[in-house]
Amino acid sequence: MKNRAIRELYYKFKFNGDLMTCQECGGSVIATRMHEQAYHKADCPNKDARNPWLQLVEMLDEIKVGA
Numbered sequence: 001m002k003n004r005a006i007r008e009l010y011y012k013f014k015f016n017g018d019l020m021t022c023q024e025c026g027g028s029v030i031a032t033r034m035h036e037q038a039y040h041k042a043d044c045p046n047k048d049a050r051n052p053w054l055q056l057v058e059m060l061d062e063i064k065v066g067a
Contacts, residue, residue, distance in 0.1 A: 002059055002062060002063055005059055006056070006059055008041070008054055009024075009055055009056060009059070011023070012024070012046055012049070012052070013052045014032055014063055016032040017028055018032070019031075020038075020052045020053060022044060022046050024039070024040075024044050024046055025040050025041040025043075025044035025045065025046070025047075026041075027039040027040040028040060029051055029052065029053060031053050033051075033053075034051055034053035034054050034056070034057065036051065037051065038050075038051045038052060
């Protein structure tokens with residue numbers, strides 16, 4: 001389940017160092033702003049998604065604690 005969730009996140013966002021870029025609209029968010037809403041164009045299908053950095057942190061935290 002965790003591997004699939006990480007793959008799905010990677011399918012939606014391109015990882016480039018500390019920057020994640022939406023594969024649909026090209027909107028980006030940097031890791032240091034993980035608690036802010038990610039930028040997306042108005043018609044982007046990912047516009048209502050939570051910040052991808054927060055999603056990744058939660059997934060990795062689950063792996064760390066063995067949940």
